[in-house]
Amino acid sequence: xxxxTGENVKxxxxxxxxxxxxxxxxxxxxxxSRMKYADNxxxxxxxxxxxxxxxxxxxxxxxxxxxxxxxxxxxGDCHYTSGNYHSRRKYAAFRDLLNYLGVDLNRVEFxxxxxxxxxxxxxxxxxxxxxxxxxxxxxxIFSSR
Amino acid sequence: MxxxxxxxxxxxxNIAGTVDVKKLTEEAAKIPGVVxxxxxxxxxxxxxxxxxxxxxxxxxLTGVVLAACSPHMHENTFRKAxxxxxxxxxxxxxxxxxxxxxxxxxxxxxxxxxxxxxxxMMVEKVKRxxxxxxxxVPLTKxxxxxxxxxxxxxxxxxxxxxxxEVILVEKEPSxxxxxIQLDETFPTLDCSSCIMTPxxxxxxxxxxxxxxxxxxxxxxxxYIGNFNVKIKKMTKSVVEKDCTGCGDCWNACPMHKNxxxxxxxxxxxxxxxxxxxxxxxxxxxxxxxxxxxxxxxxGKCVKCYEVCGPKCxxxxxxxxxxxxxxxxxxxxxxxxxxxxxxxxxxxYGKYKDVISGLQFERLLSASGPTEGVxxxxxxxxxxxxxxxxxxxxxxxxxxxxxxxxxxxCMYTAKHAKLFSHKVHGSQSYVFYIxxxxxxxxxxxxxxxxxxxxxxxxxxGRVSKIYQDRDKLIIRGADxxxxxxxxxxxxxxxxxxxxxxxxxxxxxxxxxxxxxxKYGFFTESHPKLRPAESSTAGIYLAGMAQGPRDIPESVVxxxxxxxxxxxxxxxxxxxxxxxxxxxxxxTCVGCFYCQRVCAYSAISKEEIKDRNGNVIxxxxxxxxxLCTGCGACVxxxxxxxxxxxxxxxxxxxxxxxxxxx
Numbered sequence: 001x002x003x004x005t006g007e008n009v010k011x012x013x014x015x016x017x018x019x020x021x022x023x024x025x026x027x028x029x030x031x032x033s034r035m036k037y038a039d040n041x042x043x044x045x046x047x048x049x050x051x052x053x054x055x056x057x058x059x060x061x062x063x064x065x066x067x068x069x070x071x072x073x074x075x076g077d078c079h080y081t082s083g084n085y086h087s088r089r090k091y092a093a094f095r096d097l098l099n100y101l102g103v104d105l106n107r108v109e110f111x112x113x114x115x116x117x118x119x120x121x122x123x124x125x126x127x128x129x130x131x132x133x134x135x136x137x138x139x140x141i142f143s144s145r
Numbered sequence: 146m147x148x149x150x151x152x153x154x155x156x157x158x159n160i161a162g163t164v165d166v167k168k169l170t171e172e173a174a175k176i177p178g179v180v181x182x183x184x185x186x187x188x189x190x191x192x193x194x195x196x197x198x199x200x201x202x203x204x205x206l207t208g209v210v211l212a213a214c215s216p217h218m219h220e221n222t223f224r225k226a227x228x229x230x231x232x233x234x235x236x237x238x239x240x241x242x243x244x245x246x247x248x249x250x251x252x253x254x255x256x257x258x259x260x261x262x263x264x265x266m267m268v269e270k271v272k273r274x275x276x277x278x279x280x281x282v283p284l285t286k287x288x289x290x291x292x293x294x295x296x297x298x299x300x301x302x303x304x305x306x307x308x309x310e311v312i313l314v315e316k317e318p319s320x321x322x323x324x325i326q327l328d329e330t331f332p333t334l335d336c337s338s339c340i341m342t343p344x345x346x347x348x349x350x351x352x353x354x355x356x357x358x359x360x361x362x363x364x365x366x367x368y369i370g371n372f373n374v375k376i377k378k379m380t381k382s383v384v385e386k387d388c389t390g391c392g393d394c395w396n397a398c399p400m401h402k403n404x405x406x407x408x409x410x411x412x413x414x415x416x417x418x419x420x421x422x423x424x425x426x427x428x429x430x431x432x433x434x435x436x437x438x439x440x441x442x443x444g445k446c447v448k449c450y451e452v453c454g455p456k457c458x459x460x461x462x463x464x465x466x467x468x469x470x471x472x473x474x475x476x477x478x479x480x481x482x483x484x485x486x487x488x489x490x491x492x493y494g495k496y497k498d499v500i501s502g503l504q505f506e507r508l509l510s511a512s513g514p515t516e517g518v519x520x521x522x523x524x525x526x527x528x529x530x531x532x533x534x535x536x537x538x539x540x541x542x543x544x545x546x547x548x549x550x551x552x553x554c555m556y557t558a559k560h561a562k563l564f565s566h567k568v569h570g571s572q573s574y575v576f577y578i579x580x581x582x583x584x585x586x587x588x589x590x591x592x593x594x595x596x597x598x599x600x601x602x603x604x605g606r607v608s609k610i611y612q613d614r615d616k617l618i619i620r621g622a623d624x625x626x627x628x629x630x631x632x633x634x635x636x637x638x639x640x641x642x643x644x645x646x647x648x649x650x651x652x653x654x655x656x657x658x659x660x661x662k663y664g665f666f667t668e669s670h671p672k673l674r675p676a677e678s679s680t681a682g683i684y685l686a687g688m689a690q691g692p693r694d695i696p697e698s699v700v701x702x703x704x705x706x707x708x709x710x711x712x713x714x715x716x717x718x719x720x721x722x723x724x725x726x727x728x729x730x731t732c733v734g735c736f737y738c739q740r741v742c743a744y745s746a747i748s749k750e751e752i753k754d755r756n757g758n759v760i761x762x763x764x765x766x767x768x769x770l771c772t773g774c775g776a777c778v779x780x781x782x783x784x785x786x787x788x789x790x791x792x793x794x795x796x797x798x799x800x801x802x803x804x805x
Contacts, residue, residue, distance in 0.1 A: 015800065015803060021659070021679065022659075027244070027245055028215045028241070030249055031215070031243065031248035032244060032248070035249060036250065037249055039246075039249075039250040039252065039256060039259050042259070042262055043241075043263075046796070047723070047773055047788065047790075047791055048776065050774055050776035050779065051774065051776065051778060051779065051791060052779070053778070053793070056797075056800060059800045059801070060800050063800055063804035063805065064803075064805035076650075077654075077659055079657070079679060079680070079774075080776065081657055081743035081744075082776070083743070083775075086741055086776050086779070090779065114662075115659065122249075
């Protein structure tokens with residue numbers, strides 16, 4: 001099928017793991033407001049950013065994603081009180097591991113996007129997509145298939 | 146073996162305009178496990194839902210995927226349709242190809258491809274869905290209302306009149322909120338205290354309402370139907386049940402010059418033992434311990450105690466923590482006004498005769514500091530010329546807030562009108578940006594103010610205010626005539642922007658409800674669920690949600706009440722079954738899950754052999770407490786806990802479906 005993303009580095013596949021309450025709703029708001037952004041992103045909805053297992057990110061890279069975005073509610077706003085804090089802590093530790101494994105940290109992005117921030121969703125996705133496009137071709141632990 | 150039906154919705158041209166729905170349907174039919182794929186113009190319509198039901202029945206489907214609008218929109222619609230055909234509702238998944246594809250992308254080919262990816266993801270997810278049964282939880286049929294302003298009072302009265310016990314918590318010594326501070330109300334000019342006081346008395350005398358004034362909600366735990374609330378009742382230093390409200394104590398208090406009255410917004414003084422205003426409900430004074438000589442000077446002053454007939458003043462009473470159990474909560478915490486001193490050019494705080502609209506309201510009020518005679522704060526003279534400035538803070542993204550405060554156009558016209566009624570031969574000028582008068586009788590009210598009361602409206606902003614002898618000189622622009630204007634006035638009234646009540650963000654965090662970037666509580670759905678917060682069992686009312694006028698606040702209070710009465714009309718509440726479950730065979734009992742659970746939903750369960758000896762201790766999930774956030778899943782080392790609806794294998798399948 002034509003229009004496929006991810007076949008070359010200039011048209012990368014990006015996977016986003018987002019929480020249901022803030023970021024997913026924020027992405028919906030961008031749609032309701034008819035804002036436009038790059039179509040390379042594929043959103044996987046989870047109840048909370050605290051549900052995002054770092055291994056999901058590994059799996060996304062293994063399956064050819066060139067960038068992974070993780071996003072949830074702002075600190076203090078978590079629908080489940082503290083899930084985003086768990087997420088933040090896990091992510092901080094996990095970045096170190098990715099770095100150790102030689103993965104370019106530009107390929108993972110972490111951002112707080114609330115349900116009222118449709119415009120932030122658009123700018124985060126657009127900027128992240130541009131950043132991934134500007135990176136050299138991937139030669140890391142996940143690309144040697 | 147999965148038998149999945151795929152439905153591609155056109156949503157008219159909303160989806161079909163950007164996504165090639167025919168091609169998407171053709172491709173969907175080729176996905177392994179899909180028995181049939183069809184497209185339809187409006188899946189949410191009755192015929193659309195019927196086609197879904199028919200296919201479930203005729204093709205004996207085990208799962209359904211809809212490529213349609215956001216699941217936040219119609220997931221429930223389609224789940225309900227599936228249930229009617231005997232399919233478990235959780236076997237319905239939605240690929241969001243409207244909000245996250247057709248509305249945000251333009252290239253049809255690429256949008257169609259992305260839609261296909263999202264559809265494939267959901268097919269992989271639905272293949273791994275398990276039947277989930279909803280959980281029933283018992284309901285404590287009592288309600289808590291936070292905030293005793295007009296909307297909170299309305300909510301409390303409606304719930305109480307429906308036969309349900311209500312606990313009303315108000316931070317101030319009296320209920321009444323902002324509305325009781327107002328003089329007359331637009332557009333009918335009925336006096337606020339005349340319509341408010343009977344309602345306040347009704348609240349205090351209602352057999353189903355338990356009123357806590359001078360109290361704050363300190364902690365809320367639990368969940369819908371089963372909240373545990375801790376209320377901090379600040380000490381009034383007065384035995385409430387014995388107090389007659391005679392007023393001997395505050396007349397005897399020697400501290401009558403030093404404390405500014407909060408109720409009169411610093412336009413008058415109050416004593417250390419005081420009631421905020423004469424019609425306060427309950428009419429019981431409180432001792433402001435920060436101002437009271439007894440507390441400041443080591444117990445020497447006991448004047449109020451000496452004059453008190455029923456001897457109800459007790460300096461030893463301490464703050465008290467009260468625990469209550471409720472099943473539903475209304476958050477009606479109200480509003481504050483922005484800080485006028487942000488606008489240095491208007492000279493608020495520098496010139497005594499530059500005041501806020503709420504202060505002017507107190508000057509107009511018969512029970513206010515001037516007993517309803519308009520006197521300017523600097524020298525007590527009655528002003529002849531007043532300049533009103535609208536949109537101070539509102540609609541100003543640079544210094545203030547970008548939103549419209551909604552009530553200022555109307556109350557400014559009311560102020561100008563009342564001023565012209567009270568001071569004959571006086572003149573008012575109003576600087577405005579636009580006039581927003583959209584309520585019933587509002588436009589007519591503004592017209593009347595301009596035409597009958599001779600108030601001059603100038604479209605433009607004020608650039609500077611300065612003092613010249615006993616006049617304030619106002620310089621501004623009249624953009625309609627293109628002239629600079631200079632007015633010598635006796636007083637300036639600022640229509641200050643509305644902001645959420647100070648500390649409402651803390652309340653929101655305590656309740657676990659969401660709020661917007663300004664701090665206003667956000668609705669579960671801005672149009673269709675305006676009375677509900679994002680958290681089940683917690684409802685919203687009044688200005689805490691955003692600027693609104695009195696009728697709207699009353700309506701929102703009643704709306705929250707009717708939601709609660711509806712909830713309580715059933716014997717149990719059904720909770721979504723998407724909660725955590727433990728594999729007790731593999732659980733090693735490390736209880737890391739318990740440490741990350743924000744809801745204390747995980748307890749220890751002993752597994753015993755047939756002789757009653759404990760073999761091991763494992764985690765157990767309380768279905769009433771678990772919200773299904775999934776924090777525990779990532780904490781589990783032995784992969785023994787998972788959240789229904791978002792199981793690990795489903796998410797990995799979604800990721801794998803996106804493999805390149």
